[in-house]
Amino acid sequence: MKKLSNILVFSIVLTIIVSCSVKKNSIISRNFHALTTKYNVLFNGEQAYLKGLKEIEDKHKDNFWKRLAIEPITFNDRKIQQVSLKPGSGFGNDDAVEENKNLTNFDKAEEKAVKAIQKHSMNINGYEKNRQIDDAYLLLGKARYYTQRFIPAIESFNYVIANYPNANLINETKIWRAKTNIRLDNEKLAIESLKFLLEVQENEKELPDEIREQAHTAMAMAYEKTDTIQKVIEHLTKAVTIFKNKEQSARNMFVLGQIYSELDRKDSARMVFKKLADYKKAPYKYRIRANVELAKNTANDSSSVLVLSRLKKLIKNTDNRKFLNVLYYQAGVLEVGRNKTQNAINYFKKSLAAKNNDDYQKTYTYEQLGNIAFNKQKYVSAGAYYDSVLTVTSKEFDQEKRIRRIRRKNKGLTTLRKFEETVKTNDSVLNLVAMSKDEQVLFFEKYIEKIKKEDEENKQQMLNSQNFGSSFGGIGANNSGKKGKWYFYNTQSVAFGKVAFERVWGNRVLEDNWRLSDKNSLLGEEESSENDSPTEVKVDPRYELSTYIDAIPKESKDIDKLSDDRNEALYQLGLIYKEQFKNSELAIKNLEKLKKLRKDDKMELAISYHLYQVYSQINDQEKADYNKNIVLNKYPETKFAQVIKSPNKKLIENKKEDQVVKKYKEIYYLYKENKFEETVVEIDKFSSSIQNSNLIPKLALLKALSIGKYQDKVAYAKALEFVSLSYANTIEGKKAKEIMKKLKKIK
Template identity: 35%
Template sequence: MILCCAVLLVTSCSRKKNKFLNRNFHALGTKYNILYNGDIALEKGRESVDNAFTDNYWELLQVERMEDLEEVVLPGQSKNQDFERAEEKAIKAIQKHGMNIQGKEYNPQIDEAYLLLGKARYFDQRFVPALEAFNYILYKYPASDKINTAKIWREKANIRLENNELAIKNLKRLLEQEELEDQDLADANAILGQAYINIKAKDSALTRLNLAAEIAKKHNEKARYSYIVGQLYNEFGKKDSANLAFDKIIDMHRKIPRPYYINAHLEKIKNFDANEGNVLEFEEYLVDLEENRENRPFLDKIYYYIGEYYRGKTSDSIAESYYNKSLRTNSQDKQLKAFDYSILGDMSFDRAEYSIAGAYYDSTMNNMVLNSKPYRIIKRKRDNLEDVINYEDIAQRNDSILDLVNMSDEDRLVLFKAFTDDLKAKAEEEAERKEIAERKLSAAAASNDLNSKSSNSKFATNKSGGETFYFYNSTTVAYGKSEFAKTWGDRTLKDNWRLSAGIGASTTSQQNIDITQGASEEEIYNPEFYIAKIPTDQKVLDSLAKERNFAYYQLGIIYKEKFKEYVLAKDKLQQLLKNNPEERLILPSKYNLYKIYEELNLNDEAEIAKNDIIANYPDSRYAEILLNPQSEFSKDENSPESLYESLYQLFTEQEYAEVISGCEENIKLFEGDIIVPKFELLKASARGRLYGFEAYKEGVNYVSLNYPNSEEGKQAQEIMTKVIPVLSKKEFVDNATAKNFNVIYKFNADEDIKEFVEKLNKAVSNISYFDLTTSVDVYDENTKFVVVHGLKSVEGASGFAEILEENKHKIVKEHFAISSPNYAIVQMHKNINEYLESQ
């Protein structure tokens, strides 16, 4: 009997005999052994992919929860071991149990093996091999009961390969020609919807996804499709239809993952119209959503959307509190934090709290994708605040110092006595806290010594021989506290307890860290120590006042011109005039105040300011503008813009000495005006052309240091970091590496060269075999060069000059040949003698 069974088993193992026993033996082994284990591995892999993927609910969801990974996988490699195992099982089923006899497969499970193979490759994101597996089923098993499933998976692979039009064509034909089962029908419509989304045909996608959501049997899929439907309706502005889709998700409640449920609620909050809905009922709904304990993991977004609701109602203070609550949840959602910070920044900006707004925008950029379009928008806002933040800091700091200078000795003593008393109180409080911590630590250590044997493990043995939980044993608890205190010290029970205790220290002590650095304990608590730090040198005080006054002037101009905050601008300029500023700031401040009064419809104040300027500064350009406003004097030849344009024209004409003197005059004339950095940079360029590299470097560095927040200052900083290192190289290059050469004729700066240039141009125009040009270049204050450009070798340049000496034009003049790169070095470093000596 045993022998018969053995013979029967051996004969049934053959894959080349089309017998009932053979077919069923291999089919059962394939289905209940190999494919069963392969399907388990596939589902395990799908679960890991699903868990690793985080949906971005700020954007339209994908139909399928799977992240597109960009890493390249070599043939034979896999990204996921579970998918690799599933693929191995599928291949084993095909190789060990396939019954391909005379071109026909007799094992009915092999088509499922190929389907498993394709799915494993698909989820492992090897879409081309997956496509091959699905196509093989369609080619070799046209009568398979899995044929429609294979077609659907083939189009999923096509969509992943961005063959959206082909997938749409094939899926539409499948839906028209075949009667699909419920799951296949739902899958086909869902991925057809994804293909339509990919090609931006979202109206067609909406129809398909609506159908998929109705047909789908799995709650997760039904919720996901419904959520995408709601998102699409929102994009089309159909909020009522969107809310119906979100209500379907909410009705499923605990049958679906919590994120779908919560985000459906949040979308409904976003869609609520306070003008049409019941506000009281809706606000109760918000409170319930906020207070539900199950929603705690999602409070970051809940607070944000509640803030959005109140911001829409213009209840800015309530909205602001919710945005801050959202941030305090320590959310891991960077996009959410970017939204919170950005909105808080905009709110601070609207209140003209520009320093605070700048800090919020900094935090916003830290949570955004670098150099993305939203990042660049926020960066532009932040850059616009750079100047105002800088000058506000200067004004506040210097005002504080000067206020201390102007205080009486008694008032200073009272102020710093209060300050040092506060320091003492805090120090005593800290000392007492440490003493309590040390006593607790000593008590725990003593208890630990007495019970060292029983405290070596987390569990202690009770009298009956069993083990008790760690926290039930006072000895082990004391030991744990002792170990914690050794590692962390004494920490109060609060959020972020791991952060250093010093994080919560007073701002005052942090601000004064530089003042107290190196001071003894006695000095730190002595008011006289701080009083002695107040500057007394008149030069220092004058410098502080001058810097403060200039900051006030710049703030007034910035608030007026850039932000149109006329009240703030008025306050700054009025305060400036009370501070006894230097003469150069008085007149422009008064004129800008006059313009601000006009904007604010303060006609009496505007008239007083106008009469003051006309009476006390009758020869100024401001008086001329006020006396004859229709003349557009601000745009005539005396305006700073026109003067700059005139000087720039002279610069292009190589009148560098005149440009330098003109810039110096206008810098003094318009000191304090926003155009001054332009004159400074133009002056630096002219000095560089006339005096060389060191003069240019000095001028650019001056602009970068003295006008760091202006456009010219930023440009100068970029020149210092990127251009100056390149220009600093003064070593001459080998002629063999150059492609263009010049012939140089040297003249004294005051020498009349007009006739020579005309003669040279006539001679050059007769040369047709070279594309030659000429120029007159200033070398320095005493020298000019007449240059012939366009020659191709140093020998050719020298030979060309000799030809000119001998032809009919007889151009005889001392000359030398030089490559274009070396000529640039000569002009930059004014080292012509070094070059000639090296030749």
């Protein structure tokens, strides 16, 4: 009986196994493989896919200062990942399982999709009987898409569309195929397929909201690649109207607002950002950034007060701590627009001090502070801020137009800061030199008292920061539960003692006789008795009067060098402010100061000429005439005097020189076109009509080179010799001589 029972059980199991074959089209077989695919293999694959998607979202960092990408993903164009699946993986092969431990989540998802297709596909007589296989192919394509294997992804999507036209995921698959074509720069093909989905079949209204939203988002991506901006706006508008996928819809709305802002359609931009900022269903990061963009697109009128009030409320909200950097910054920008400069500076500094900050954000903040300082004519401070911009700029944005502009602007400020520092330093030293001995001593005694007081205050602050507690035996916050009453068991007591020791003794090496400042006194001597008085502690050189008195220059040549360097710096500052920054006030200040401080007349001509020009620009005719008369009366034969007498003459000479340059270029083009004889003829004609031009040596060398191209070696050498002798001190003469040496070596 028992044997019969075993046979019966075996027969039933065998019957079930046979009936569940992928080759047998039965109800049991179809449902068995569909359930196994969905709730076993595909479930695990989809979970891996979702984990991979989460990783991508976490790694992707949006730069809200630029237009966001519609799809929040960053592909590495230089590195296409290759799947590392091994033959037999997913089929119980232990070695394959071991090798697949390093697979990404998308690779695992692909592995599960492949396993579902290989083990559970029921393709009987050309028809797929397992209704879950189209899901497996879609998962396979999406996994390949995110590993940047776009061609294999297209193959997976095409297989679904060709073989499962009635599948419930057919429309989603078409959208994914279109997105993949966009990544392959096949935007036109993507647009055509999406148009067919949305328009040609006239079934858009019948499509689920999720599918319509995805389709319009993909269309916007495609048109963005083709720079058809109006179509991008059209499809983003349709996508955000649906608003089913909260994350993607909020992103679409934000991008739409950014596009309106770029097109200077501020009203439309404000409307979009206001709606997004107030939309509670949208993710919080987009709502906060929408408030910032709303402020950016607000004019400097009464409406800016309302927007500023809105930003202040957000700043007060403790939930917005991680957005404080950008909120403070934008509040500062609004204050700049309202001419509340000090308020703006306070906000910008708070933005820099905010905990959650990034370098790119800081470049804008430092730039704003630099611009404020520049407009206030505080050029040294402005240069320091622009330096900070360039310091925090990463290589990714180093060649950005804005950064290049700041770099050019800062170049002049760097030179200016150098001269300003020279003037300040040399003036200070020369003032000390001019003091009497008693005045120097009194000055430095006050200075030493000041730094001693500052040092004491700093030490006291350090002691206070230790939070010593009420007693040596108390348990400190960092005691890690130690309850011993001995002094060295209490970390706070030890820290306090260390600070107190350093205040009295300074930094001492742990060694014998550590109290002694001069160990050499012990050499050759007997050990001191206990009653001997301790050696004095070495005094800080900063507190010694001799440290400063000895540093004051005594030699006349050193003092003259300081004075000359200071005067040269003042002159250069005057020119920079006059020519580069067009700041007449500071140009006059530096040049007039130089005029008073100079000891001789070496620079009188240049100073007077430039002061004449600056005073003329600000219509101070009296002072302009005074400096003009110095130039005309004391230096009548100089070029400066000739320019003052005949200001238009220079323009005529410049125009003539421009014509000479133009003619030289025409002749040079003849040479480049291998018209050597014609070149020589034109040079002979032209040379006779010009005199005292810097281009004459160039024309002579060009003539010699042309002769060498169509005449013999003797004529060529003679022409070169003429250039080398006639213009020996010019670059062209030296070049001709060099060519002659090479020519002699050629037989």
